[in-house]
Amino acid sequence: MDSLDAFATGKLEALEAGRLRRTLVPTERGSGAAAARRGRTLVSFSCNDYLGLSHHPRVIAAAQAAVASHGAGSGGSRLVTGDHPYLGALEDGLARHKGTEAALVFGSGYLANLGITPALAGRGDLVLLDALSHACMWAGARLTGARVLTFRHNDPGDLAAQLAEHRPHYGRALVLTERVFSMDGDRAPLGDILGIAETFDAWTLVDDAHGIGVVEDGPRAPLEMGTLSKALGSYGGYLCASRPVIDLMTSRARSFVYTTGLPPASAAAALEALTILEAEPDRRARPLTLARRFTARLGLPEAESAVVPVLVGEAQAALDISAALEASGFLVVAIRPPTVPAGTARLRVAFSAAHDEAQVDALAEAVAVLTGRA
Numbered sequence: 508m509d510s511l512d513a514f515a516t517g518k519l520e521a522l523e524a525g526r527l528r529r530t531l532v533p534t535e536r537g538s539g540a541a542a543a544r545r546g547r548t549l550v551s552f553s554c555n556d557y558l559g560l561s562h563h564p565r566v567i568a569a570a571q572a573a574v575a576s577h578g579a580g581s582g583g584s585r586l587v588t589g590d591h592p593y594l595g596a597l598e599d600g601l602a603r604h605k606g607t608e609a610a611l612v613f614g615s616g617y618l619a620n621l622g623i624t625p626a627l628a629g630r631g632d633l634v635l636l637d638a639l640s641h642a643c644m645w646a647g648a649r650l651t652g653a654r655v656l657t658f659r660h661n662d663p664g665d666l667a668a669q670l671a672e673h674r675p676h677y678g679r680a681l682v683l684t685e686r687v688f689s690m691d692g693d694r695a696p697l698g699d700i701l702g703i704a705e706t707f708d709a710w711t712l713v714d715d716a717h718g719i720g721v722v723e724d725g726p727r728a729p730l731e732m733g734t735l736s737k738a739l740g741s742y743g744g745y746l747c748a749s750r751p752v753i754d755l756m757t758s759r760a761r762s763f764v765y766t767t768g769l770p771p772a773s774a775a776a777a778l779e780a781l782t783i784l785e786a787e788p789d790r791r792a793r794p795l796t797l798a799r800r801f802t803a804r805l806g807l808p809e810a811e812s813a814v815v816p817v818l819v820g821e822a823q824a825a826l827d828i829s830a831a832l833e834a835s836g837f838l839v840v841a842i843r844p845p846t847v848p849a850g851t852a853r854l855r856v857a858f859s860a861a862h863d864e865a866q867v868d869a870l871a872e873a874v875a876v877l878t879g880r881a
């Protein structure tokens with residue numbers, strides 16, 4: 508075995524020993540909350556398609572029409588030939604939806620976070636992240652070359668203390684957090700965080716990946732990024748901000764400049780989804796209502812978003828419960844470290860407007876039995 512394969516094999520063995528090795532499971536999503544894997548059709552509570560829009564007939568038709576007219580790919584980076592007018596129309600729609608002057612669409616939410624933070628901070632600057640920030644916020648922060656520190660999860664007091672101690676020693680400062688935390692489903696106290704950041708002349712970047720279309724917007728950060736791949740049912744990422752900030756990103760965010768533009772069909776689908784989302788408040792309210800029905804049935808803290816964590820602890824125990832749920836017809840994937848901190852492996856239950864009450868009640872019953880809450 509050559510040294511490369513020996514390295515990979517050794518790493519895999521270590522992951523396996525910790526029950527942390529990841530493998531792919533081919534999954535075919537259907538309409539509603541159906542997902543077929545291993546030859547069975549399951550009710551999925553693991554998709555982020557919170558409003559069921561990825562399979563909405565109007566969203567599908569918009570994508571199909573765009574592919575038929577404009578092809579499958581964009582053919583170049585936005586700054587060369589990949590700036591299809593659908594992208595500009597989507598940016599106008601996102602800026603209007605968020606109430607900002609402008610918006611910029613990136614290839615994905617991950618790429619957006621890789622580009623935004625390094626375009627605003629560098630050596631001699633300070634980046635302060637919530638300790639539970641998503642991996643792509645960390646990745647963007649680390650690319651800056653700035654001093655990167657964390658504040659305690661959802662703790663404005665700790666943020667204020669850290670800014671008081673460190674802010675004077677750095678040039679520019681950024682505060683990074685999420686409107687809804689992806690693995691815990693809780694919301695950041697944004698009013699407090701924005702106020703504190705402003706006091707210390709720090710710029711706040713809020714990741715709204717799991718918020719848009721599901722929870723009310725609340726106070727607006729100067730930098731609001733998100734993804735088109737969850738409630739908007741498509742693919743891609745975005746930043747909503749002031750005109751000068753968006754113009755700066757267009758020239759300086761490396762993950763925008765040096766990558767191929769989003770396919771026109773993805774933009775067309777997201778724009779149609781945004782139109783539906785804005786027109787249908789009942790659809791928007793449903794994931795949270797269903798999540799609260801589930802937390803009430805299980806005696807868990809009331810859901811704050813469409814995401815509900817059921818903490819299990821050890822990775823193997825989470826995998827076992829997930830497998831038992833799959834045997835009962837539910838797809839609820841176990842989330843393990845390093846996605847979540849060690850010892851907090853969990854079931855991450857995601858609710859969608861595509862679920863019905865009976866499905867939610869049946870899942871609650873199965874989870875209650877498997878986690879000893881029955």
Ligand SMILES: Cc1ncc(COP(=O)(O)O)c(C=O)c1O
Pocket residue numbers: 615616617618641643685689714716717733734735736743744
């Ligand atoms: C909080 C958060 N930010 C960003 C992303 C990345 O978005 P995308 O899937 O569009 O790359 C995700 C998950 O995918 C996320 O959960």
